Amino acid sequence: MIKYQNREIPETLDEILQPSHTALIIHELLHDFVSADGFFDKTNMRIDISKTLPPSVRLLKAARRNNVKVIYVRFTTLADLSNLNDPMIRKTYERNNGLEGVIQPVVEGTWGWENIPEVSPLPNESIVKKLRVDCFLQTNLDLILRSNGIKSFVILGVGAERGIVPTVGHGMNLGYFGVVPEDCINATSPSFYDTAKRFIGRYGTLVQSEKIINIWDA
Amino acid sequence: MINYKGRVIPQTLKEIIDPKYTALIVHEMLNDFLKPGGVGTSDTETIVDVSSIIPTIANLIKVARKKNVRIVYVRFTKYEDYHTWNDPMISKSYKKIINPKTPVSTVDGTWGHQIIDELAPQEGDIIVNKFRTDSFFQTNLDMMLRSNGIKTFIMVGFGAEAGQVPSITHGVNIGYFAVSPTDCIHPTDISWHDDALRMLSDWSIMTTSTEIIESWGA
Numbered sequence: 013m014i015k016y017q018n019r020e021i022p023e024t025l026d027e028i029l030q031p032s033h034t035a036l037i038i039h040e041l042l043h044d045f046v047s048a049d050g051f052f053d054k055t056n057m058r059i060d061i062s063k064t065l066p067p068s069v070r071l072l073k074a075a076r077r078n079n080v081k082v083i084y085v086r087f088t089t090l091a092d093l094s095n096l097n098d099p100m101i102r103k104t105y106e107r108n109n110g111l112e113g114v115i116q117p118v119v120e121g122t123w124g125w126e127n128i129p130e131v132s133p134l135p136n137e138s139i140v141k142k143l144r145v146d147c148f149l150q151t152n153l154d155l156i157l158r159s160n161g162i163k164s165f166v167i168l169g170v171g172a173e174r175g176i177v178p179t180v181g182h183g184m185n186l187g188y189f190g191v192v193p194e195d196c197i198n199a200t201s202p203s204f205y206d207t208a209k210r211f212i213g214r215y216g217t218l219v220q221s222e223k224i225i226n227i228w229d230a
Numbered sequence: 231m232i233n234y235k236g237r238v239i240p241q242t243l244k245e246i247i248d249p250k251y252t253a254l255i256v257h258e259m260l261n262d263f264l265k266p267g268g269v270g271t272s273d274t275e276t277i278v279d280v281s282s283i284i285p286t287i288a289n290l291i292k293v294a295r296k297k298n299v300r301i302v303y304v305r306f307t308k309y310e311d312y313h314t315w316n317d318p319m320i321s322k323s324y325k326k327i328i329n330p331k332t333p334v335s336t337v338d339g340t341w342g343h344q345i346i347d348e349l350a351p352q353e354g355d356i357i358v359n360k361f362r363t364d365s366f367f368q369t370n371l372d373m374m375l376r377s378n379g380i381k382t383f384i385m386v387g388f389g390a391e392a393g394q395v396p397s398i399t400h401g402v403n404i405g406y407f408a409v410s411p412t413d414c415i416h417p418t419d420i421s422w423h424d425d426a427l428r429m430l431s432d433w434s435i436m437t438t439s440t441e442i443i444e445s446w447g448a
Contacts, residue, residue, distance in 0.1 A: 014324050021317045023324070097405035098239045098381070105232050105241070144403040163317070173429070178399050185362040187316035207425045211395070216318075 039169030044124030051117035190216030257387030262342030386414035
């Protein structure tokens with residue numbers, strides 16, 4: 013512990029990851045991004061999680077057995093595109109040569125917006141819907157973390173460069189310690205993985221999931 | 231222009247950077263980071279040579295003023311006692327902070343916190359002090375831009391990977407068009423150049439100051 017001007021500040025990874033003040037965030041891991049017949053599969057962008065899923069499941073189990081709060085964050089779109097602001101409409105327009113018949117992934121309430129069964133939420137676990145990549149931007153994630161006395165979060169899942177980078181950055185700006193198991197994250201394209209890790213390292217701590225599990229199980 | 235459900239959305243670069251609703255944001259062009267006698271960046275404690283971008287930014291500011299484009303300066307702000315730093319920030323830099331020999335950069339009100347002479351603000355320009363790398367994070371930047379009817383910001387200056395990536399991500403997510411002239415931006419360290427541009431191009435419209443000036447018809 014660091015003692016600084018009356019404050020007690022976690023210093024070591026053991027102190028940062030104490031189960032009593034840590035949450036595990038399951039980021040995305042939704043059918044539309046990772047499953048056969050999901051939206052990304054149909055558009056040849058499916059994210060291959062075959063290597064990251066087994067350690068992710070082990071980490072989720074370790075969190076549950078140690079009473080680490082588990083929170084799901086899901087990117088959420090609305091079928092009528094009303095979630096999109098002007099720059100987003102423009103990008104969508106340019107990509108599709110118009111807006112006629114445009115379909116978005118992860119539309120609220122659809123199968124594609126559900127978590128894959130290997131990591132599906134239990135009845136008392138929070139699900140946070142986000143309309144932007146940053147999990148803290150105008151969502152109730154900060155409220156849930158604060159209400160539960162959380163100081164640190166571990167975040168795993170897909171979309172490392174899109175969603176995990178700004179979330180760990182925004183989280184740090186708010187005062188949370190962000191810890192990212194590098195064997196449990198995928199970028200939307202593998203070529204973005206190293207850049208994503210480099211940016212995550214600016215804001216949080218990158219470790220192997222086994223190290224987190226060992227701390228929680230100790 | 232894209233007409234979408236009653237919304238008129240700028241589409242081409244010329245439409246996006248219409249002086250009527252565009253601001254030019256000058257990011258972190260501060261004595262402490264850039265000038266002999268300055269403290270340097272937090273990471274390296276050395277000043278950075280950005281002489282390549284100073285004339286292009288100065289020229290862009292000059293033309294922007296002629297076109298009545300709002301000029302906004304954003305600068306990182308610290309205090310000698312670090313009271314704006316949260317737990318993860320203190321934890322990460324603790325050894326430096328408690329060492330009385332470590333100089334503190336960009337302390338509010340000091341020479342190092344001032345914008346370099348070549349780009350000095352004029353009366354009527356907006357200056358925003360920020361305590362985090364993300365220029366929108368709990369600052370009045372969004373309020374100032376909205377109050378002035380701004381839809382688009384062009385961001386130039388120092389700290390491409392540190393401040394511009396999170397600011398532009400945040401800005402686009404809250405509905406602004408972001409434009410990055412690559413001849414007017416510089417990372418804190420040249421090793422970040424490619425990764426910074428890659429992350430920026432996910433959100434920002436990448437262009438040059440020449441294209442912007444041409445498009446303004448100046």
